[in-house]
Amino acid sequence: MTLTLYNTLTRRQETFTTVEPGKVKMYYCGVTVYDYCHLGHARACIVWDVVRRYLQFSGYEVRYIQNFTDIDDKILNRARQEHSSMEAVADRFIKAYFEDMARLGIKEADEYPRATHTMNGIQRLIHDLENKGYAYPSAGDVYYAVRQFSDYGKLSGRKLDDLQAGASDRVNIEDPEYQKKKDPFDFALWKAAKPGEPAWESPWGSGRPGWHIECSAMVRDRLGDTIDIHAGGADLIFPHHENEIAQSEAVTGKPLATYWLHNGMVKVDGEKMSKSLGNFTTIRDLLDRDVEPMAVRLFVLQAQYRKPIDFTDEAIAAATNGWHTLKEGLLFGYEYGEKLGWEVKNAGNETEISPEYVNRFREAVDDDFNFPGGLAIIFELAKELRREGNIIVHEGKTATPAAELRQQWQTLVTLAGVLGLEATKEAEKPANNNLSDAEIEDLIAQRQAARKAKNFAEGDRIRNELQAQGITLIDSKDGTRWHRG
Numbered sequence: 001m002t003l004t005l006y007n008t009l010t011r012r013q014e015t016f017t018t019v020e021p022g023k024v025k026m027y028y029c030g031v032t033v034y035d036y037c038h039l040g041h042a043r044a045c046i047v048w049d050v051v052r053r054y055l056q057f058s059g060y061e062v063r064y065i066q067n068f069t070d071i072d073d074k075i076l077n078r079a080r081q082e083h084s085s086m087e088a089v090a091d092r093f094i095k096a097y098f099e100d101m102a103r104l105g106i107k108e109a110d111e112y113p114r115a116t117h118t119m120n121g122i123q124r125l126i127h128d129l130e131n132k133g134y135a136y137p138s139a140g141d142v143y144y145a146v147r148q149f150s151d152y153g154k155l156s157g158r159k160l161d162d163l164q165a166g167a168s169d170r171v172n173i174e175d176p177e178y179q180k181k182k183d184p185f186d187f188a189l190w191k192a193a194k195p196g197e198p199a200w201e202s203p204w205g206s207g208r209p210g211w212h213i214e215c216s217a218m219v220r221d222r223l224g225d226t227i228d229i230h231a232g233g234a235d236l237i238f239p240h241h242e243n244e245i246a247q248s249e250a251v252t253g254k255p256l257a258t259y260w261l262h263n264g265m266v267k268v269d270g271e272k273m274s275k276s277l278g279n280f281t282t283i284r285d286l287l288d289r290d291v292e293p294m295a296v297r298l299f300v301l302q303a304q305y306r307k308p309i310d311f312t313d314e315a316i317a318a319a320t321n322g323w324h325t326l327k328e329g330l331l332f333g334y335e336y337g338e339k340l341g342w343e344v345k346n347a348g349n350e351t352e353i354s355p356e357y358v359n360r361f362r363e364a365v366d367d368d369f370n371f372p373g374g375l376a377i378i379f380e381l382a383k384e385l386r387r388e389g390n391i392i393v394h395e396g397k398t399a400t401p402a403a404e405l406r407q408q409w410q411t412l413v414t415l416a417g418v419l420g421l422e423a424t425k426e427a428e429k430p431a432n433n434n435l436s437d438a439e440i441e442d443l444i445a446q447r448q449a450a451r452k453a454k455n456f457a458e459g460d461r462i463r464n465e466l467q468a469q470g471i472t473l474i475d476s477k478d479g480t481r482w483h484r485g
Contacts (some may be wrong), residue, residue, distance in 0.1 A: 001359070001362050001363055001366050002015055002016075002366060003015070003016040003058065003366045004016060004366065004367060004368060005259050005261060005368055005369070006261075006306060006368045007258075007259050007260060007261075008155060008237060008260040008261065008262050009154065009155055009257075009259070009260045011157075013368055014259070016259070017258075018060070018228050018258075019226055019227075019228055019258065022059070022060060022061060023060065023061045023062075023063070024055050024060045024061070024062045024063070024228045024229065025063050025065075025223045025224070025227040025228050025229070026048075026051075026052060026055075026062060026063065026064045026065070026227065026228060026229040026230075026231065027064075027065045027066075027067075027215075027218075027219050027222075027223060027227055027229070027230050027231065027257075028044075028048045028064070028065070028066045028067075028109070028231045028232060029067065029215055029230075029231070029232035029233075029236055029240065029241075030066040030067045030068055030069070030112070031068065031069070031097060032068075032069040032072050032074060032075065033068050033069065033070055033075065033089070033090045033093035033094050033097065034072065034074040034075040034077075034078045034089060034090075034093060035074075035078070035093060035282075036093065036096055036100070036282040036283070036284060036285075037096070037097055037100050037101075037282060037283050038273065038280060038281060038282050038283065039266045039268070039273060039281050039282075039283070039286070039311055040233065040265065040266045040273065041283065042100075042104060042266075042283050042286075042296060042300065043263060043264075043266050043300050043309065044232070044233050044263050045101055045104070045106050046104060046106065046296075046297055046300045046301070046420070047263045047300065047301075047305045047369075048064075048066075048231050048263075049106045049107055049420060050301065050369075050371060050418075050419050050420055051229075051231070051261070051369055052064045052107070053107070053417075053418050053419070053420060054365055054369065054418055054419075057418045058362070063110050063223065064109045064110050065109060065110060065111050065112075065113065065218070065219075065222045065223060066109040066111075066112055067112065067113050067114070067115070067214070067215060067218050068090070068094055068097075068112055068113070068114045068115070069115055069211065069214060070086070070087075070090035070094070070114045070115055070116050071086060071090075071115050071116050071198065071208055071209070071214075072211065075089050075090055076197060076198075086198050087116075090114075090116075094112075095481070096284075098474060098481055099284075099481070099483060100282075100283040100284055100287075102472060102474050102481075102483060103283070103284075103287055103293050103483070104283065104287075104293050104296060104297065105293060105294070105297065105420050105422065106420070107420075108474065111222060113218045113221070113222055115209065115214040115218070118214065118217050118218050118221055119200050119209070121217040121218070121220065121221040122209045122213055122214060122217040123190075123202050123203070124217075125213060125216055125217045125220065125247065125248075125251060126142055126189045126190055126202075126204075126209075126213060127203065128251045129144065129189065129247065129250060129251055130142070132250060132251065133145075133148060134148050134149065134246075134247075134250045134251075135189055136182065137204050138180040138181070138182075139180050139192065140192025140193075140204065140205045140207060141177075141180055141188055141190060141191055141192050141204075141207070142188070142189045142190035142204050143180070143181055143182070143186040143187065143188055143189060144186055144187050144188075144189050144212075144243070144246065144247060145182065145183065145186055146160065146183060146185045146186055146187070146246065147160065147183055147185070148250070149246045149249075149250050151245070151246075151249070152242070152246050153242065154245070155237060155238070155241055155242050155245055155260060156237050156238035156239075156241075156242050158238060158242070160185055163185065187210065187212065187239070187243055188210040189209070189210050189212075189213045189247070190202060190204055190207050190208070190209055190210065190213075191207050191208055191209070191210060192204075192205060192206070192207045193205070193206040193207045193208070211240065212239070212240055212243035212244055212247060213247055215240070215244050216244050216247040216248045216256075219244075219248065219256065220248065220252075225248075225252040225254045225256075226252075226254045226255050226256065226257070226258070227256070227257050227258070228257070228258050228259060229257065229258070229259050229261055230244075230256065230257035230259070230260050230261070231260075231261045231262070231263075232261075232262060232263075233262060233263055233265065234262040234263065234264055234265060234306075235265060236262070237260075237262060241260065244256060262306065263305050263306065264303075264304075264305065264306050264307045264308045264309065265308050265309075266308070266309055266310075266311055267308060267309070267310045267311065268281065268310070268311045268312075269310070269311075269312050270310055270312075273311075281311070291316060291320070292320060292323060294323050294326075294327070294421055294422070294423070295316060295319045295320040295322075295323040296316070296319070297419070297420055297421060298319045298322055298323050298326070298375075298421065299311075299315060299316055299319035301371040301372070301375060301419055301421075302319065302322070302371075302372055302375060303372065304370070304371075304372060305369055305371065306368075322379070323421075325379065325382055325383065325386065326378065326379065326382045326416065326421060326423075327423045328382065328385070328386045328389065329381060329382025329383070329384075329385040329386055329409075329412050330382070330412060330413060330416060330421075330422070330423035331423050331425060332385040332386070332388070332389055332405075332409050332412075333406070333409045333410075333413075334425040335389060336388075336389055336392050336405075337406075337409075339392060339397075340402040340405060340406070341402055342402065342406055352406065352407055352410040353407065353410050353411040353414050353415075354407050354408065354411045357377060357381060357408075357411045357415065358411065358414075358415070360377050361374050361377045361378070361415050361418075364376070364377060371419060374415070374418075374419065375419070377415065378412060378415050378416050378419070378421075381408055381411060381412040381415070382412055384408065385405070385408060385409060385412065388400055388405060434469075435466075435469050435471065440466065440471055440482060443462055443465070443466055444462075444466075444473065444480050444482065446462055447459045447462040447463060447473075447480075448480065450462065466482070470484055471483075471484060472484075
């Protein structure tokens with residue numbers, strides 16, 4: 001079995017090979033933090049979460065970086081509306097991001113660089129571009145000279161001459177920014193400071209970075225000149241990812257990424273999601289109306305990741321029914337294990353899984369992350385275990401050997417876990433969570449003190465105690481967050 005991926009750059013499916021054997025450097029263009037995350041963010045974050053999980057399952061050591069764009073016109077507009085600051089808006093929605101993603105079962109990235117924390121790297125990259133003749137200053141701004149980069153358009157397939165013909169009627173020659181450029185297609189690397197906006201000192205004067213240069217700098221700072229996978233939504237192919245390539249490769253002379261992967265967009269009832277149409281749905285709005293998080297994951301993974309998906313009430317209802325079927329299989333061991341004489345421990349123990357099912361699962365998913373094909377294998381196992389469960393309920397026993405059923409269950413739990421589909425035994429959840437917020441915070445403080453004293457066993461004990469009470473902890477470099485349920 002060999003993993004092959006559709007590469008947007010080459011427009012074909014290719015065998016996956018890494019720059020460094022056994023290791024994957026992966027970067028996902030994350031969110032601009034000016035509002036709550038919506039269904040499009042949910043799809044992208046679920047897809048790349050599962051890609052990372054599958055690569056790890058396949059034996060790769062994965063370093064996964066996801067950025068936050070925390071300086072942007074939309075953030076500044078929100079801050080003005082709320083009589084707040086850019087930092088306050090960004091911090092609030094970064095916190096909300098982590099809360100929403102935790103509810104969807106998305107594992108945290110290895111690092112979350114922020115544009116405002118990468119200012120030295122951004123200025124260094126602009127300086128290098130200027131020295132190599134790809135950038136020029138103009139009235140406090142700095143622009144990238146697009147025509148200097150001969151490969152411009154290689155990712156999107158767009159040619160400047162065609163773009164120029166299409167844009168001729170839309171150019172406003174009175175626009176001050178247009179007048180600063182040597183060419184209409186040049187784009188800003190650095191923007192001169194405007195009154196009332198945050199700004200940083202630079203060799204070109206006080207100002208702030210353009211959007212595209214931020215990601216180029218964060219990739220370079222965190223992962224180096226060439227990475228294995230650069231991921232993002234299909235809406236970022238042009239101009240964002242095209243401009244990233246132009247910036248980074250002009251400086252290093254090396255490919256920015258070997259594989260460019262893009263997930264498809266989300267529609268709602270057949271239409272593009274937008275606030276003006278009234279079909280804009282945030283993740284928390286969706287989950288707060290009792291849609292199960294695992295049903296959302298299943299809905300996303302049932303579609304080929306590069307294709308558009310249409311979010312409808314019927315589609316989420318079907319995904320919910322599918323999740324209930326899968327959940328029955330995932331809970332089989334907890335429901336019937338004792339009757340079958342099992343020690344119900346170590347769910348997902350990979351030493352007890354079926355090579356046949358694993359091989360079939362990998363054969364499917366190795367074909368350009370064919371998660372729907374992998375799900376078919378998982379549902380096959382789940383339905384078989386559900387059938388066996390019904391036999392046990394009605395007849396008190398089953399003719400299938402207990403060891404065989406245990407292997408099927410362990411295989412199901414393991415493979416579903418690769419897709420982030422996990423079920424919790426309801427009996428393990430407390431009927432009542434009696435801990436107050438203050439008591440939870442006190443236990444978290446005790447855990448932090450234990451970890452600081454290198455008493456990791458005590459730290460783990462407190463985490464497990466909270467988990468038994470339905471409290472999930474999320475550790476990050478900024479501290480520990482928690483949520484109920």
